[in-house]
Amino acid sequence: MASLLFLLVASFGIVLALRVLARWTAVSASPFEVEPWLSGHPPTEHALSRYHARWYTASVVFLAFDVEMLFMYPWAIVVGHLGPGAVVEMFGFLLMLLLAVAWARREGAFRWA
Amino acid sequence: MADSLPLVYVVPVMVGLAVVSLSVAGLSSALEARDRGLSVGSGLTLPLRETARLMRQRPRRTVSADRLLWRSASSAVIPLAVLIVAFVPLGAHALVDHPLGLVWINALDVVAWAVMWLLGWGVNSVTGLVGGYRFLALALGYELPLMFALTAPAIAAGSLNLAEISATQDGLWFVVWTPVAFVAYCWGVLGFSVRPPMDPGAGSDVNGGILAELAAVDRLLVLAGRYALLVAGSAAAVPLFLGGGAGPLLPGWGWVLIKTILVSGLLVLAGRRLPTLRPDKLLELGWVVVLPLVVAQDLVVSVIAVATN
Amino acid sequence: MNLSLVDVGFWLCAVVSVVAGALVFYVDSMARATYALAVSFVAVGVALLLMGQAYMGVIVILMMVMEMAVMAVYMVMFMGMNPALMPMSMVHSHRSSIAAGVGTFLLLGAGAVLVPWPTRRGAPTGDVTSALGEAIMESHMIVMIAMGPVMVATIVAGVVLSSHRTRYDRLGDDLDRRPADDPQPGGVGR
Amino acid sequence: MGWCIAESAADADVLAVLGAPDEAFASVVDHVWAQMSEPRVRVHVQAGSEATALLDEVRERLRLGARRLTGPDVRRGFTPSADAMAPEHDDQDGAAAHGDHHDHDGGHDHSSMMMPDGIPLAEGAEDRDGLEMDELHLPLGPVLAHWPAGVVLRVTLHGDVVVDAEVEQLAASGIGRRDDPAVRAARLLDAAGSVLALAGLPAEFARVRRLRDRCLDGELHDGHEVAQFGDRLGRRRVLRWVLSGLIAEGSHGGSEELHARLTALFEQARAELDGDAVPPVAPAVQALPALVRGMELAEVRLWVAALGPDLAPGLADQEMPAEAAHG
Incomplete structure (x- = not known):
C-alpha cells in the first residue's frame, strides 16, 4: 500500500515536473484562449450540452453483466480445488447471461438508437 | 506485499517505461517514414523531435473549457501507465507485489474510461465530445472480453498474484493453451491505450477526437501517455501469458523487458495493418462473438485446471 | 490509544469520501458531480483496503469508476438542463432533502458509534x-x-x-x- | 521527416495558403491562424514553383523562433450580438425553446445568464428515437484534413449522428490548374488516399500519395500500377468489413457502398491513365445534405472524401494547415 502511494505521488510528480519544465522551454508560458476547432468557423453554441449517446441500451446491458465479475475473480482462484461442481455452476450462470445477451442483441440493444 | 521490490527500483522502472515507450513510438514513425519513402532514421528520432516541438509550444486552452477536468485527465494518462507497470513482476518480484495484482490491473485499465472521456468532455468542443463518447462506446465492447481474458491465467494458476501466475508457467506458457484470451487481452490493451486500430476516439474521421484541441505539453502528456499505456499493457501480458521472466542466460528482468518490447512492437504493427475499428461496427462484435469465445476459453481453462488438480 | 499510519490513512479517506460526496451537490456540472462521487467511492475503496479487505477495496474502486463513467453519460443526457455551464441544483425540494440527508447521516452515525459491537471471535484466514x-x-x-x-x-x-x-x-x-x-x-x- | 498534414489548428505549426483567397476564405484563414499555438508560421504560396523554396524558409523561421513569437492572449472571433441569441424565427422548435427559457429566468438578464463567455448554450430538439437532446452545429470544411477544397458542410448533430446539413461552396481558385488525364487521375487518387487516411490506414495513404505524386510527375505511363494497387486493396478483408454497410442513397444514381466506391476510384484513375475514361455522373454538391442525413459523423467524413473529385472542381487538398515535423 505504501509503495503504491509512493508511486502515485512519484508519477504525478513527473507529470508536474514536465509541466513546470514546459513553462521554461515554451516560447511563452502564458496560455492563450481560443474558440474550439470548427474548420475555421466561429462556434454557434457551447459544445457542452445534453449529448445524445446512442448506445445507452448497450450500456444498460453492460452494467448488469459486469456485476458478474464480482464473483468471477474469487471463483477463479478456488475452482481448481473445488472441482467440477464449481465449473458447472459458474458456466451455467454465464450461459444464462449469454442467452440474455443474445436476446438483447435481437432487440437491437447493441445498435445505435 | 513484504516481497515488493525496494522503492529505489522506481527509478529504473520509470526510466525503462520511458525508453521503451519512446522506442515503440520510434518504431511506429520509422515505419511511417518508410511508407512515405523517407529515411527510416529520421522516423526513429521523430518522437524525440516531436517532444522538443511540443515542449516549445505555447500552451493553449479553449473558451469555457472545464479546465480542472481537462487538465486532470491529461495529467493522469502517464501515472496510469506507471501504476500498471508497478504491478508487473520484473523477475520474481514487482514494485508492488500484491496478492490481487491482476484485479488491480483491471481496476487501473478501467480508470482509462474516466480519463479518456474527461479528455473529450473537459475541452468544450464538439470534436472532443464526439471522441470521448466514441471511446466509451468502444470500451463497452472491449471491456468484458478483456476482463474474462484476465480471468483465464488466474484460473490456470489458481492465483491473482502476478508473480505467482508467472511462476506457475514453467515449461508451458499460458499463451499456448489460452490463445483466445491472449488475443482478447491485447485487443483490450489497444483499446484502453487508444492506439490503432482501437482509436476511433482519436480518429481522423472525427477530426482528431479527444486529441483535436490539445497542444503543447498537454498534447505531449497524452500522446506519450498513450504509448506508455500500450507498453504497460504489453508488460502486464508478460507475466499473464508469456511466462514472465523465464528464459535462458539473461536475468528475469531482461526477459520481461524483451518480451514487453516484442508484444508492444507487434501491437504497433497490428495497428498499422488494420483500419480503425469504429464502435458502431465493433460493439456488437465484442458482445456476440468475442465475449462468448473468451468465456469458452475460460471454460476450457477451468476444465483443465480441475482435471490436473 | 495509539494512532498508527493505517488509522491516519483511514480517517483521511473517511474525510475525503464525505467531502467529495458533499461536493456532488455543490458543483455546477454533471461531469464534476459524477466524478466527485467517483472520488468519494475510491476513498471508500481505499478505506476498505486499509481495513484488510483487499478484494472488496479493489473491486469497489474497479466497479465504481466504471459505473460512474457510464453514469456521467446518463447524467449528461437525462437531466433536463445544460450539464455544465449553468448553475444547477441536484436536489428536489431543497429543505426537506437537506433534513432527510442530515437525519439519515446522524441516525446511521449514531448507530455505528452507539451499538455495542461484538468482539472478534477467532481470526480471519490468511487469504x-x-x-x-x-x-x-x-x-x-x-x-x-x-x-x-x-x-x-x-x-x-x-x-x-x-x-x-x-x-x-x-x-x-x-x-x-x-x-x-x-x-x-x-x-x-x- | 518531411511535412505532414495537421488534423486541427492545435496541432499545426504552419499555415500555408495556396492561391488567392477571396474575402470569405480569408476570414476562415484568419480564424485558423488565431487558433494556432506559437511558434507558428504563415506563408502564402502564389505559384506552385515557389512552394519548395517557401517551405524551406518556413523551416528556418520555425527553428529561429524564440520568446518573441507570442500573440494576444484571447483570440476570439465571436462577438455576442442581439440576434445571436434569437433562434431562427421560422423554426417552431427553436421558438418553443425560446419561450421556455423566458419562463425559467424570466427577465432581462437572461442573455448574460444563457451566454457564458458570450456564446449561447445549445438548445434541445426532438430526435429520431423520441428523446429530446441538445443539438450541436459543426461546420466541416473548408480548412480540414482530407476534405475536398472549398466545400463547407454545416451539419447539425444529435450525439454523433447528423440530423440535418447545409452545404455551400467557397470560390476555390486553384493555382496552376491543368486539366489533363494525369491531373484527373491524381485527383481520384487523392480522394482514395483521403478515404484510406480517414479509415485509419496511414501506410496505405502514404503509398497512394506517392503513386499520385508520380502520376503528376508523368512517371506513370499507363494505369497498370494503379489498377494493381486497387486490386490488392480490394482484397483486404478487414477494410472491406469496416467499410461495409456504409451506404449512400443516390450518390451515383442509386445506392452505393463505400467499399465499392473506393475500388471505383482506383478503376477510374486507371481508366484516365489508360485513356479509356468515361465521364462519371457527377453528384452535384447540392445533393450532399440529403446524402449525409442520418449518417454518423465518421461516415460523413468518409463519404465526402470518397465523393471529393465530384464535389470540388478545383484541386483537392488545396488549403490546409500543415504540421512541421522538423526534418
Whole structure:
C-alpha cells in the first residue's frame, strides 16, 4: 500500500515536473484562449450540452453483466480445488447471461438508437 | 506485499517505461517514414523531435473549457501507465507485489474510461465530445472480453498474484493453451491505450477526437501517455501469458523487458495493418462473438485446471 | 490509544469520501458531480483496503469508476438542463432533502458509534479472497444461484425499458428480415 | 521527416495558403491562424514553383523562433450580438425553446445568464428515437484534413449522428490548374488516399500519395500500377468489413457502398491513365445534405472524401494547415 502511494505521488510528480519544465522551454508560458476547432468557423453554441449517446441500451446491458465479475475473480482462484461442481455452476450462470445477451442483441440493444 | 521490490527500483522502472515507450513510438514513425519513402532514421528520432516541438509550444486552452477536468485527465494518462507497470513482476518480484495484482490491473485499465472521456468532455468542443463518447462506446465492447481474458491465467494458476501466475508457467506458457484470451487481452490493451486500430476516439474521421484541441505539453502528456499505456499493457501480458521472466542466460528482468518490447512492437504493427475499428461496427462484435469465445476459453481453462488438480 | 499510519490513512479517506460526496451537490456540472462521487467511492475503496479487505477495496474502486463513467453519460443526457455551464441544483425540494440527508447521516452515525459491537471471535484466514470464493461456491451457493435469474431479469428489464426500437421494428412482423432494419449500419452478420 | 498534414489548428505549426483567397476564405484563414499555438508560421504560396523554396524558409523561421513569437492572449472571433441569441424565427422548435427559457429566468438578464463567455448554450430538439437532446452545429470544411477544397458542410448533430446539413461552396481558385488525364487521375487518387487516411490506414495513404505524386510527375505511363494497387486493396478483408454497410442513397444514381466506391476510384484513375475514361455522373454538391442525413459523423467524413473529385472542381487538398515535423 505504501509503495503504491509512493508511486502515485512519484508519477504525478513527473507529470508536474514536465509541466513546470514546459513553462521554461515554451516560447511563452502564458496560455492563450481560443474558440474550439470548427474548420475555421466561429462556434454557434457551447459544445457542452445534453449529448445524445446512442448506445445507452448497450450500456444498460453492460452494467448488469459486469456485476458478474464480482464473483468471477474469487471463483477463479478456488475452482481448481473445488472441482467440477464449481465449473458447472459458474458456466451455467454465464450461459444464462449469454442467452440474455443474445436476446438483447435481437432487440437491437447493441445498435445505435 | 513484504516481497515488493525496494522503492529505489522506481527509478529504473520509470526510466525503462520511458525508453521503451519512446522506442515503440520510434518504431511506429520509422515505419511511417518508410511508407512515405523517407529515411527510416529520421522516423526513429521523430518522437524525440516531436517532444522538443511540443515542449516549445505555447500552451493553449479553449473558451469555457472545464479546465480542472481537462487538465486532470491529461495529467493522469502517464501515472496510469506507471501504476500498471508497478504491478508487473520484473523477475520474481514487482514494485508492488500484491496478492490481487491482476484485479488491480483491471481496476487501473478501467480508470482509462474516466480519463479518456474527461479528455473529450473537459475541452468544450464538439470534436472532443464526439471522441470521448466514441471511446466509451468502444470500451463497452472491449471491456468484458478483456476482463474474462484476465480471468483465464488466474484460473490456470489458481492465483491473482502476478508473480505467482508467472511462476506457475514453467515449461508451458499460458499463451499456448489460452490463445483466445491472449488475443482478447491485447485487443483490450489497444483499446484502453487508444492506439490503432482501437482509436476511433482519436480518429481522423472525427477530426482528431479527444486529441483535436490539445497542444503543447498537454498534447505531449497524452500522446506519450498513450504509448506508455500500450507498453504497460504489453508488460502486464508478460507475466499473464508469456511466462514472465523465464528464459535462458539473461536475468528475469531482461526477459520481461524483451518480451514487453516484442508484444508492444507487434501491437504497433497490428495497428498499422488494420483500419480503425469504429464502435458502431465493433460493439456488437465484442458482445456476440468475442465475449462468448473468451468465456469458452475460460471454460476450457477451468476444465483443465480441475482435471490436473 | 495509539494512532498508527493505517488509522491516519483511514480517517483521511473517511474525510475525503464525505467531502467529495458533499461536493456532488455543490458543483455546477454533471461531469464534476459524477466524478466527485467517483472520488468519494475510491476513498471508500481505499478505506476498505486499509481495513484488510483487499478484494472488496479493489473491486469497489474497479466497479465504481466504471459505473460512474457510464453514469456521467446518463447524467449528461437525462437531466433536463445544460450539464455544465449553468448553475444547477441536484436536489428536489431543497429543505426537506437537506433534513432527510442530515437525519439519515446522524441516525446511521449514531448507530455505528452507539451499538455495542461484538468482539472478534477467532481470526480471519490468511487469504480472504479465496475464502470469499469458497463461500460463494459452497456455503452461500444459494446467493450465486439466485443471482443468475436476477441478472437476466435486470438485462431484460433494462433493455425493454430503454430501447426505442425492438425486434419487430428491426426484423419485421415475422422476424425474418435480414439484415435487420437499423438506423445505423454495422454490427455482426452484415 | 518531411511535412505532414495537421488534423486541427492545435496541432499545426504552419499555415500555408495556396492561391488567392477571396474575402470569405480569408476570414476562415484568419480564424485558423488565431487558433494556432506559437511558434507558428504563415506563408502564402502564389505559384506552385515557389512552394519548395517557401517551405524551406518556413523551416528556418520555425527553428529561429524564440520568446518573441507570442500573440494576444484571447483570440476570439465571436462577438455576442442581439440576434445571436434569437433562434431562427421560422423554426417552431427553436421558438418553443425560446419561450421556455423566458419562463425559467424570466427577465432581462437572461442573455448574460444563457451566454457564458458570450456564446449561447445549445438548445434541445426532438430526435429520431423520441428523446429530446441538445443539438450541436459543426461546420466541416473548408480548412480540414482530407476534405475536398472549398466545400463547407454545416451539419447539425444529435450525439454523433447528423440530423440535418447545409452545404455551400467557397470560390476555390486553384493555382496552376491543368486539366489533363494525369491531373484527373491524381485527383481520384487523392480522394482514395483521403478515404484510406480517414479509415485509419496511414501506410496505405502514404503509398497512394506517392503513386499520385508520380502520376503528376508523368512517371506513370499507363494505369497498370494503379489498377494493381486497387486490386490488392480490394482484397483486404478487414477494410472491406469496416467499410461495409456504409451506404449512400443516390450518390451515383442509386445506392452505393463505400467499399465499392473506393475500388471505383482506383478503376477510374486507371481508366484516365489508360485513356479509356468515361465521364462519371457527377453528384452535384447540392445533393450532399440529403446524402449525409442520418449518417454518423465518421461516415460523413468518409463519404465526402470518397465523393471529393465530384464535389470540388478545383484541386483537392488545396488549403490546409500543415504540421512541421522538423526534418
